[in-house]
Amino acid sequence: MGKYIYMDNSATTPVKQEVLDEMLPYFNIKYGNPSSIYSLGSQSKNAVEISREKIAKVLNAKTKEIFFTAGGSESDNWALKGVAFANKDKGNHIITSKIEHHGILHTCEYLKKQGFDITYLDVDEYGLIDLDQLKEAITDKTILISIMFANNEIGTIQPIEEVSRIAKEKGVYFHTDAVQAVGHIEIDVNELNIDLLSMSAHKFYGPKGIGALYIRQGVKIDPLISGGAQEGNRRAGTENLPSIVGMAKAIELAYENLNENNARLIKLRDKLIDKILKNIDYVRLNGHPINRLPGNVNVCFEFIEGESLLLSLDMEGIAASSGSACTSGSLEPSHVLLAIGLPHEIAHGSLRLSLGDFNTEEEVDFVVEKLIEIVARLRAMSPLYEKIKEGK
Structure with a gap:
């Protein structure tokens, strides 16, 4: 096998060298517990607060509104459960x-x-x-609206500003799962009137196992973990110091040349979409054609299974993912694809190619070339496709 082509950046990204270099001293040199009062601990505490400040700056938030977590899922859980239980006296919707x-x-x-x-x-x-429909759904018992910023499968970006305005007018908290958006889209939590926002470092070239929840000052929310005074008495436990430092460096790098990087990604994305649609028949693009993540390509190929497609691509040295859950042992296709109206048989043939900072035009050309071959080979084994070709 030659060069390995990684096109699954929506699943995770590699840690950039600059991020790793920033993290390393905090494993065995600057390793003090941030809660300790001696100098080594104070040095660590300072590193945590500087990191918090860097993340807050990118989002135009206050430093004390950033709370470190173990990642996006934990942030989502905290936002929903924390607000729900803290505000159940007001409502339960x-x-x-x-x-x-x-x-x-x-x-x-x-x-x-x-x-x-x-x-x-x-x-x-x-x-x-x-x-x-959102406006009609709000009642006097509604305490929280949670709408993701951008979808992890089809890349569609939601009208977050309009959603937050509706929530604000009704006096309802608004949370957005921005795990796929942070590091890839400009986000100003004040301009967008966001109350809570989830993020995860490994989606923008930081380490796994570290994320954050933005909580606007004044939001009524229960603590996530009890036991210590860390994270403003809201999430107990000794801080993951190296990863916090790495997350801050990664988000800094992500926004240094965001517009330039996104322009390059959009060009690659559109080329990939165009070549797939022009060279392969019975294929559908999923997600919004314009309002989508810069690196997201999600397509469905009729008459083939997504799992077979993924395995064939892997044999060619190409990493991608499928919207179908069959690879995880389930026969059910993606809930996202079903929600946008795709029938099961088409949703099962989905493929997500998510581009990142290290992908090139040459890789795009190679992937399309291999896709044409693989789709043709897999369809040749489909009796239904043969009947379609024969016009039956």
């Missing part, structure tokens, strides 16, 4: 959408068992929520 990450959907399922009422908004064929 939460609004979200049908295409959220499972970190949101499974938390909502848990809250429903605890007596909370959950409304799941529909989406259109592009994955966009209906703002009128």
